[in-house]
Amino acid sequence: MTSRGPLSRRCIFWAIHTAGLLHQLALVRAFLPPVVPPTSLHSTSKPGPLSTADIFPAPTIQVRKTWHLGGSWTISSHYIPPTEATSPSSCVVMQATSAKETTKGTMNARRKNMLEEEFRRISKQDQADLISLSSFFTSGEVAELLKEKLLAKAEVESFWIGELGDKAEPADLDAFLAVYEKIDALFEEEEEDEDVEVGQAGAVKGITLEEFLASGDVSRYLEENLISREEVESMWAAEAGFRGASAGVRAVLSAEGSMRVYAGIEDLLEEVVDDAEKSDETQTAVPEENEGKELRAEYMAAIGGDLEAEMDYAAFLRTNELPDLLEEGLVSREEVGSMWDKVRSERGTGDVVDFAGFQALSSALDDLFLEEGEEEEEVAPRQTAAAAYKAAAAAQAKEAEPEGLRIVGPAKPQLKEMLASVRLAGLLEEDKALDDYVGALVEAMLDEEANLAARDELEIADLQKAMEGEWELAYSTSRTMRYNRGLSGLGKSLPKVEFLGFSQSIAVNGFALETVYTERLRTLGRDLNVVVEGAWELKDVVSIMSGELCLIMDVLPATITYGFMRERIETGWKGVRVLNRCELLYLDEDLRVMKGQSSDSYFVFSRRTEGAADRMS
Structure with missing residues (x-):
């Protein structure tokens, strides 16, 4: 199966790529003369798939162009010179390719043809055999990916x-292709192994129904009694039948099929929840209807039994238990x-009100007696605090323009105070002023004496x-994290997901350096932990951007577990890989700041204490 990740980013990339292929096919069809009738084709008695040579003996046919389509097909245009009996013509041949031609290497070869044409198009505009970086940004796929903010x-x-x-420095064709290969690698599908042993005959990749039923969530x-075994068996058999398996409930499904x-x-559970919510709405509608009846009865009693009549101020003072409240x-x-x-x-009704006005008065009177703190619950405390910091950041940015934000006093206490206030808002909610404020605070902290990452006398082993912890x-x-509502990408793909937090465990066991990511989610009212286990390393690396020595933390994820699924991974899911290589900017006893691969990407970690996760969520 293919790994899960930021689905939208992957799909849009291949949509752009496929659109290019379809465009080429349309051009072939538009500019070719009519296709040669079947009667003019030479036949062959050779077994196996037909080749161009089988249809047209050399040198009769001249291959004009070959396009590689997605999957296992190629399309070629051919020119047939005139003979004594026929006029010149052309045709299009679609041909199946072998399985070996659909490997990763051949995929690169298929793209190479299209990219070479793109290079010639751009270099022709630049009137040279080289293209500049600014021209590269206008390249079809790159321009689309930049526009969609996927790159x-x-x-x-x-x-x-x-x-x-x-x-x-301008790029020639080889450099152009090399840069495109690196961009392609960002979106490349990663083949995952599911090592599930089934039966006595050897390893079979997949999962049986009994294993599925015994898994954590399904078993619970x-x-x-939220679901029945019969319902699961029905879904299992349906999935097996859809995939061409005839064994029904005895079928072994792939991890993707079981998902x-x-x-x-x-x-199914979501439908149950929706039905329950509708039931609750029906039940709450009854008191609201009763309340409306009570107001109508009270109004009619105050004005003499006519709902269409109007109420004056004296009559209003006799309603709503107002006499007792005033007394x-x-x-x-x-x-x-x-x-009043x-x-x-x-309402513009003079000195009186109608029944609708009486309802508005009753509602206003009820608002006076809201329980203490009830109004504040409508706006979360962290949002209020975050808004204050955003305003402060914006004010500082305005004062300091164009020099940047100005930090007064020690930066770390200000950063910790801000982190305690914004909580999860700082992970998922985008705000440029607040992001700039954090960036300015981090920059101000880099040269502080407490920063272990800035102390040259410390060895790598000491920092590790x-x-x-x-x-x-x-x-x-x-x-990426904000787009995915988390780091794994599951926050965008599972139903009704709430992100609760993300933690990292770092262990040093002799020469074994181990790390564990734990992403905490809640879906359909149930907690789900996404756990990534792997190895890590801290090393000195010369930055290609600045030419200076920097501390890089490399992480190599090995396995990922979520729900009943456990998979081996090679290079990490698309979302998680933003932490696969980060620069260590700041480190002390309770704070760690990492810089991502883009200049404005920061990850601020706080050393976890008992109950910290609860406070974060």
């Missing part, structure tokens, strides 16, 4: 510099009079030991 200019620039040494759903069954179960001092005549004047003037991701400016 950053900084990423392209780093690839360009890696190949040519400088952004100003069965125990709680589709699991998604079907989640959809006990729970409401003043000034407050009641102010409400406001509703009366808004200092990094050991449990860390909670407190703030991130990563576009």
Whole structure:
């Protein structure tokens, strides 16, 4: 199966690629003369797939062009010279390719033809055999990916510099193709192994129904009678039949197929939840209807039994238990009079109100007696605090333009105070002013004495030991994370997902350096932990951007577990890989700041203490 990741980014990339192929096919069809009738084709008695030589003996046929389509097909245009008996003509031949031709290497070869044409198109505009970086940005796929914000200019620039040494250096065809290969690698599908042993005959990749039923979530759903075994068996057999298997419930499904069954179960549970919510809505509608009846009865009693009649101020003072409220001092005549004047003037009914006005007055009176703190619950405390910091950041940015944000006093206490206030908003909500403020605080902290990452006398082993422990991701400016509503990508693909937090465990066991990511999600009211286990390394690397020595933390994920699924991975899921290589900017006893592969991507980790995860969510 293919790994899961930011689905939209992958799909849009291949949509752009496929659109290019279809465009080429349309051009072939548009500019070729009519296809040769079948009667004019030479036949062959040779067994096996037909080749061009079988149809047209050489040198009769002249191959004009060959296009490689997706999957296992190629299309070629051919010119047939005139003979004594026929006029000149042409045809299009679609031909199946072998399985070997659909490997990764051949895929690169198929793209090479299209990219060479793209290079010639751009270089022709530049009137040279070289193209500039600015012209490269106008290349079809690159322009689309940049427009959709699936690719950053900084990423392209780093690839360009890696190949040519400088952004100003133009690229020849080889460099053009090399940069495109690196861009393709960002979107490449990764084949995953599912090592599930089935039966005595050897290893079979897949999962049986009994293994599926015994998995954590499914087993719990069965125990709680949320689903029945018969429902699961029906979904399993349907999936097996759709995939061409005839064994029904005895079929062994791939991990991808079993995930589709699991998604079907989640959809079934979602329907149950929706039905329950509709039931709750029906139940709450009854009291609201009763309340409306009570108001109508009270209104009619105050004005003499006619709902169409209007109410004056004296009649209003006899309703809504107002006499008792006024007598006990729970409401003043000034407050009641102010409400009356406001509703009366808004409705333009003179010195009286109708039934709708009476309803508005009753609602305003009820609002006076909201329980303490009830109004504040409508706006989360972290949002209020975040708004304050955003305003402060924007004000500082305005004062300091164009020099940037100005930090007054020690930066770390300000950063920690801000992190405690914004909480999850700092991970998922994009705000440029707040991001700039965090960036300015981080920059101000780099040269502080407490920063272990800036102390040249410390060895790599010392820093690795200092990094050991449990860390909670407190703030991130990563576009990928915000787009995916988390790091794994499951936040965008599972139903009704709420992101609860992300933590990293770093361990140093002799020469074994181990790390574990834990992404905490809630889907359909149930908690789901996505756990990635792997190895890590800290090393000194010369930056190709600055030429300076920097500390790089490389992470190589090995396995990922979510729900009942456990898979081996080679290079990490698309979302998680933003942490596969990060620069260590700041490190002390309770704070760690990593820089992603783009210049404005920061990950701020706080050392985790007991109960920190609960406070974050």
